[in-house]
Amino acid sequence: MTGPATEAARDAGTERAAVRSFRSRLRRHRGLAAFGALVAVGLGLVIWGQLAPKGDVVPLSVNNAGPGGARAVAQILGDHGVRVHDVRDYDAAMAALESNSSATLLLYDRNGALDGQRIRDLAAASARVVVVTPRFETLRALDGGVRQAGVVPDGAPALDAACSLPDAQAAGQVSGGSAFVYDGGTTCFRPSGSTAGVLAAGANGRQVVLGSTAVLGNERLDELGNAALGLRLLGGSADLVWYLPSLEDMDLTGSPRTLDELAPDWARFVGPWLVVVALAAIAWRGRRHGPLVFEPLPVVVKAVETAEGRARLYHDYRAMGQARDNLRSGTLSRLATALRLGPGATAEAIIDAAARHLARPASTVSDLVNEHPRSEARLVAWARELHTLEKEVKRR
Structure with missing residues (x-):
């Protein structure tokens, strides 16, 4: 006859036997268990890498955390209440600007993808335009009186504001290495002996040209007054439309310009003259061959x-x-x-x-x-x- 104590003892013995059996199997197959654990960890890392949010490597992109990106300045602006709208095409940029009449536009068209009409439409729809290292065609379309004027000399790593603009005076100094300078309007951060500067503002103050990506980039944002200048230029309104045009924004509806349209006017006169000079040089210095001499082959040479x-x-x-x-x-x-x-x-x-x-x-x-x-x-x-x-x- 069995009682409750006997059944409890039997259950405890069964449990201890199961534990000993599990430990014995684990010791016998510990190599396989370790391999399975490593596979599980590796699979987990792969899944986490696929599901984790990814950035990009586009220069001056708000999603690029690398040295050439601008994620840091975008996050600082967001922490201070500025809504940064990261748009990737022209239609999205126009929609964001039209929905926020007081928005600031940051335009960095490093490939020259936008034509003049689209640039003018973007400028008209924004309250303020900050253009980073613009090309000649971009400046001509903006028509703000700002012109290209060269690059900063190698011996000028830091540039003083030396102008009356409040944003520049608050920054004090910015990085000048590998930057472009512009003339026209109010210029700041000028190299020694030059009237052109890295920062140029139009007469109405709505158009600002910044000739350096280092001022906004992650790599040098904490140097000198780069952060101060970038935050003051872009944080003036509650909404900031950050637009980096790509090759997909190019207008391919029209026919490409011919070589005659691309050439300057003076090429029409110089071109024929160069042809005449080339023919005269050929006639003057060209080698005059005599008549052909036929020789039987193969030729035996002693x-x-x-x-x-x-x-x-x-x-x-x-x-x-x-x-x-x-x-x-x-x-x-x-x-x-x-x-x-x-x-x-x-x-x-x-x-x-x-x-x-x-x-x-x-x-x-x-x-x-x-x-x-x-x-x-x-x-x-x-x-x-x-x-x-x-x-x-x-x-x-």
Whole structure:
């Protein structure tokens, strides 16, 4: 007869046996268990990498956390209440600007994808436009009186504001390396001795040209007054439309301009004149060939003519070393044939065999064969001595 105590003891024994069995199986298969754990961890990392939010590598993009991106300045603006609208095409930019009449537009068209009409429409729809390193066509479309004026010299890593604009005065100094300078309107951060600056504002203050991506980039945002200038330029309104045009924004509806339309007006007069000059130069300096001479082929050239031609080439180019090597190589080859040493004989073996054949010291023959003539006269005399050596070997 069993009681509750007996059943509890039996259950406890069964549980301990199960635990011991599990531990025993785990010890026997611990290698497989470790491998399974590693696979599970690796699979988890892969899934996390696929599901984690990704950025991009587009220069000055608010999603680019690299040195050339602008995620830092966008996040700081967002922390201060500025709504940053990251738009990726022209239609989205126009929609964002039309829904916020007081929005600021940041335009960085590094590939020149937008045409003049689209640039003017964007400027008209925004309360303020900040253009970063614009091209000539972009400045011409904006028509704000700002012009390209070169680059900052290498010796100017930091530039002072030196102007009356409040945003520039608050920044104090900004990075000047690899930046462009612009003239017209109010210019700030000017290199020494120049009237053009990295920052140029139009007469009405609605259009601002910034000639440096380093001021907004992640890499140098914490240097000098870069952050102060970037935040003040872009944080003036509650909404900021951040627009980086791509090649997809190019207008491909019209026909491409022809070469005649792309060429300047003066090319129409200079082009024909250059053709005339080229023809005159050809007639003046061109080589005049005589009549064609027909010669039956194949042409048989005597060996002595080939040897003389090569000798003249060596003489003209003072190639004494090459001539010496050819003479030595030919002498050794002919000596090996005369002494029946075979094609695999080394130079030392040929010299020793020739010395034994002539009953001379090997050093004497070696000094003669391995000599390096220093003048053309000595080269000719040395060649004669080698020829004499060959004749003596063949006579014996």
